[in-house]
Every structure is written in structure tokens, then in C-alpha cells.
Amino acid sequence: MPAQALTTAFLASLPGREPASGAVSYFDTEIKGFLLEHRASGGATFYFRYRDAAGKVRLNRIGRVDEISLSDARAKAHKMRQMVAEGGDPKVESHRFTDVPTFAEFVTERYLPYAKTRKRSWQTDETMLRHHLLPVFGSYRMNRITRSDVVAFHHAVFEKGYAAGTCNRMIVLMKFIYNCAIRWDVLPPKSNPCDGVEPFEDHGARERYLTPEEVQRLFDELDANRNVQVGQVIRLLLYTGARKREILDARWDEIDFNRRLLTVPAARSKSKKPRHIPLSDAAIALLQSLPRRDDIPYVFFNPKTKKPPVSIFYAWDSIRKKVGLSDVRLHDLRHSYASFLVNAGRSLYEVQKLLGHHDPKVTMRYAHLSPQAMLEAANVVGNVIYSARAGRAAAAANQGQVGTATAMA
Known part of the structure; x- marks a missing residue:
């Protein structure tokens, strides 16, 4: 059992050095227990090769020289030691x-089965992975994807x-997947290539509200469209x-x-x-008409x-x-539903309850939709002050008239 520095040059010299029979084990001079x-x-x-807790000598196979590189074999031996x-x-x-899986293998075999049991939004993850992340990163082993690769993507x-x-959500999803791999010991700690990737500045959610005229155009198309069920879903939304x-x-x-x-x-x-969603007359009529x-x-x-x-x-999309x-x-x-309520003079508290918002701050995004209602509300204070001042002036005038009349008498 000779000691030998296991190097690429030594591996290249193996052909022609086969033992006459049996096998020869070369023990690495750098990592104790690592052998070829x-x-x-x-x-x-x-x-x-190592001794377990009972003192028994055990031999753990790492891989053939034609299926694993020397550097990867050495890294595994180091981890075992x-x-x-x-x-x-x-x-x-x-x-x-085991060999580090490709991004696609990990997503398919580990991440998505996990997400389906724990995330209501797993279908969104699956769609984003299928259309964006897997086409780019799917064939790469997870430890080969670098931060520069993620930034470029x-x-x-x-x-x-x-x-x-x-x-930004694509990067958040990829970062979460890598954190799962680290937590499940597929990857070593601090090996997430998404760490340090700066998100783009997001200036807030885009707001789009249908006008009554747009709703009429939409409903006209739903009346004529062959996809009746989708039309019913859109109306109910x-x-x-x-x-x-x-x-x-x-x-x-x-x-x-x-x-x-x-x-x-x-x-x-x-x-x-x-969550309890109130059903309007129109919603009840639609539901009762469904087969x-x-x-x-x-x-x-x-x-x-x-x-x-x-x-x-x-x-x-077609409609x-x-x-x-x-x-x-x-x-x-959903935004349009809220805008119709606000513009009809309903309070933000009512809108919050109808939309099922837990935090009233979320509902405040609709506060600007009815400037006339806001103006009327602002005028309340001015009207109160004006009325109070007018009342005082009238009282003073009446008192002055009474005093004049008394003096004349």
C-alpha cells in the first residue's frame, strides 16, 4: 500500500502501470484516508478509508477516475474526513x-414537491421557473452558478x-430555492449565488382602473365570446x-x-x-344561472x-x-371594483371590508380616486368655521340693535 501524492500527472501515468493481478491501493500523502x-x-x-465509532475499518467509495475529477474526489474526501x-x-x-444536482433536477425532485405542500403560490413558482429560470439555469449544476450569472440574468x-x-421576484424565488438547498445539506453554507444581487428600484405597483365605458365594451365582448365560462368568471370578479x-x-x-x-x-x-364575500344581486343572478x-x-x-x-x-388575453x-x-x-365603490361615495372602511384587506393601509391606495368626495369632505371644516363665524356676527348684530333700541328709549 504505497503512499503517493495523487495528482493529475500521476493519474495520467496510470495506463501501462497495471498490477499483474489483483489491485494496488495508493494512499494520498495530503488527505489521510483518501486512496486510489x-x-x-x-x-x-x-x-x-476510516474507522467508525466502533473502531471498525470502513471503505467508502467516491467514484471512478473516469466519472469524477480528481479535485471533486479530493473535496469529497476532505468532507468525509x-x-x-x-x-x-x-x-x-x-x-x-452525492454529486450536486443540476438546478433543474433539484427544482423537479426536491423543491416543487416541497412547495406544493407548503405554498399556496406554488403554481406561480412553477410558471416562473418553467418560463424564465429553468431555460437559463436548468442544465447547470447548482454549485457552478455564480453571482455574476445571476446578475447577468x-x-x-x-x-x-x-x-x-x-x-426582482425571479431573483427572490431563485434565492429561496438555494436557501432550501443549503438548509437540506445539498449545498454548503454561504453558497447562495443570489446573495448580494441588488434588486431593481420598484416605484410601486401599477394602478389600472376600468371606466364604466370600458366595462361596457368588455361585457359586449363577453356576450359574444364563445368561451362562456371565462366570461362568467370575469363578470363575477x-x-x-x-x-x-x-x-x-x-x-x-x-x-x-x-x-x-x-x-x-x-x-x-x-x-x-x-373570508366572507358579500354577493350582490348581479352576482347572485349569475351564480343561479350556472349549470x-x-x-x-x-x-x-x-x-x-x-x-x-x-x-x-x-x-x-384574447378577450x-x-x-x-x-x-x-x-x-x-379587483382594483376597478374598489374604484367604483369609492367613486360612488362609499367609505374606505367599507371598501376595506369588502376587499378583505387586513391592513387599512392597503386600502388607502384608493383614497385618491374620488377627488370630488375628498373636496366635499374638506369643505366640511370650512363650512363649520364659516357657520360659526356667521352665527357670532349675527348675534353681535342683534345685540347691537337691542342696545340702540334701549338707548333711544
């Missing part, structure tokens, strides 16, 4: 030394015209101000026609508390899968473009 087994057949394999020094057993915890998607907030998934995932047993409420259970509510099937509990469903629609984006509303998102229907 060279067989008579010409094959050579890296191993790490550290583990043994800390009381661990490389054979028992062999999962810690961040700027590239921004130059394609995506909003600053959208670009405007009638209720609900979030998209609150309507798409609604079940018949969540609707109380007597109390005129749609109850979103805590499991699907953004606030993680049950129902005894074997399907959902209000809206795909006839083939008997499940709620996964997405209505492409149908909505909005036909009526010249290509800049209107589905979520803008």
Missing part, C-alpha cells in the same frame, strides 16, 4: 456526498421589458372584487344564497382566516378533469386585446 485503487483490469477508483473527526459516519450519511430579463418588480383563485376554486357548499355570502375557507384565504353537476362540487370546472381551471390567462384593453390584468378587475 488501481486494478489489473486497468480500472481505477477513489475511496475514503471532517465528518469522521466530528463523530459522524460517511457511510451512514452518504447522501451528503437579472439585467437580461429587465432589458426584455419585464417590470422591475417581476425581475367584477361583481365581487374577489381574487382570481377565490372565484376559480369556489365550491357550491361555500355559497350561502340565503345570507348572500361566498365563504373562502382559511386554507385558501390569503389572510389564513375564513350544476351532482358529481362535481366546484362552481367552475374543466369537464375533462372535473377540477377548477388551472388558468384562464390565454382566454382573458382584452379584442376590446383594446391589453394593459388590463385580471387583478385590475
Whole structure:
């Protein structure tokens, strides 16, 4: 068992040095326990030899010289030696030394199964990964992606015209995925390439509100459009101000026609508390007109899968473009619902309750929508002061008249 500095030059010299029979083990002079087994057949394999907690000699295979580089084999041997020094057993915890997965492998095999059980927004993650992150990073091993790669990607998607907030969310998602890999011991600590990537300055969410004339154009198209179900969903979003998934995932047993409420259970509510959505006359009439099937509990469903629609984006995209509303998102229907309430003179407190906002600060974004209402409110103070001053002047004048009359008498 000769001692030998395991170098690339030594590995290159192995052909022609095969032992006559059996195998020869070369023990590295740098890392104790790291060795190369060279067989008579010409094959050579890296191993790490150590003693476990019971004192038994164990041999842990690292990989053949034709499947792993010397530097990677040495790095694994170093980690195994550290583990043994800390009381661990490389054979028992062999999962810690498997090859680092590609970004696509980790996302598919580890991250998405985890997200589906813990994140309500996992479908958004899956879409962003499929369309943006995986095409760029999917084939790279996770430890080969650098901060400069992430920065270049961040700027590239921004130059394609995506909003600053959208670009930032891509980096936030990628950073979270890497943090999962670090937490699950797939990657070492402090190896997140997204650390230190500066987000683009986001000047706030874009606000877009439909006018009554635009709503009429939209409804005219919905009346003529072949996709009846999507038209019904769009109408209900405007009638209720609900979030998209609150309507798409609604079940018949969540609707109380007597109390005129749609109850979103805590499991699907953004606030993680049950949310009660009041149903207007128009919403009730629409719901009562919908077909129902005894074997399907959902209000809206795909006839083939008997499940709620996964997405209505492409149908909505076609509809909005036909009526010249290509800049209107589905979520803008919720904003429009709020704007109609405010412009009709309803209080922000009422809007907050109808939209299900937990924080009144969120509702304050609609405060500017009714300048006439704000002006009338501001005039209240002026009118009170004017009335008080006018009353005092009238009282003083009356008192003066009384005094004059007394003097004359």
C-alpha cells in the first residue's frame, strides 16, 4: 500500500502501470484516508478509508477516475474526513456526498414537491421557473452558478421589458430555492449565488382602473365570446372584487344564497382566516344561472378533469386585446371594483371590508380616486368655521340693535 501524492500527472501515468493481478491501493500523502485503487483490469477508483465509532475499518467509495475529477474526489474526501473527526459516519450519511444536482433536477425532485405542500403560490413558482429560470439555469449544476450569472440574468430579463418588480421576484424565488438547498445539506453554507444581487428600484405597483365605458365594451365582448365560462368568471370578479383563485376554486357548499355570502375557507384565504364575500344581486343572478353537476362540487370546472381551471390567462388575453384593453390584468378587475365603490361615495372602511384587506393601509391606495368626495369632505371644516363665524356676527348684530333700541328709549 504505497503512499503517493495523487495528482493529475500521476493519474495520467496510470495506463501501462497495471498490477499483474489483483489491485494496488495508493494512499494520498495530503488527505489521510483518501486512496486510489488501481486494478489489473486497468480500472481505477477513489475511496475514503476510516474507522467508525466502533473502531471498525470502513471503505467508502467516491467514484471512478473516469466519472469524477480528481479535485471533486479530493473535496469529497476532505468532507468525509471532517465528518469522521466530528463523530459522524460517511457511510451512514452518504447522501451528503452525492454529486450536486443540476438546478433543474433539484427544482423537479426536491423543491416543487416541497412547495406544493407548503405554498399556496406554488403554481406561480412553477410558471416562473418553467418560463424564465429553468431555460437559463436548468442544465447547470447548482454549485457552478455564480453571482455574476445571476446578475447577468437579472439585467437580461429587465432589458426584455419585464417590470422591475417581476425581475426582482425571479431573483427572490431563485434565492429561496438555494436557501432550501443549503438548509437540506445539498449545498454548503454561504453558497447562495443570489446573495448580494441588488434588486431593481420598484416605484410601486401599477394602478389600472376600468371606466364604466370600458366595462361596457368588455361585457359586449363577453356576450359574444364563445368561451362562456371565462366570461362568467370575469363578470363575477367584477361583481365581487374577489381574487382570481377565490372565484376559480369556489365550491357550491361555500355559497350561502340565503345570507348572500361566498365563504373562502382559511386554507385558501390569503389572510389564513375564513373570508366572507358579500354577493350582490348581479352576482347572485349569475351564480343561479350556472349549470350544476351532482358529481362535481366546484362552481367552475374543466369537464375533462372535473377540477377548477388551472388558468384562464390565454382566454382573458384574447378577450382584452379584442376590446383594446391589453394593459388590463385580471387583478385590475379587483382594483376597478374598489374604484367604483369609492367613486360612488362609499367609505374606505367599507371598501376595506369588502376587499378583505387586513391592513387599512392597503386600502388607502384608493383614497385618491374620488377627488370630488375628498373636496366635499374638506369643505366640511370650512363650512363649520364659516357657520360659526356667521352665527357670532349675527348675534353681535342683534345685540347691537337691542342696545340702540334701549338707548333711544
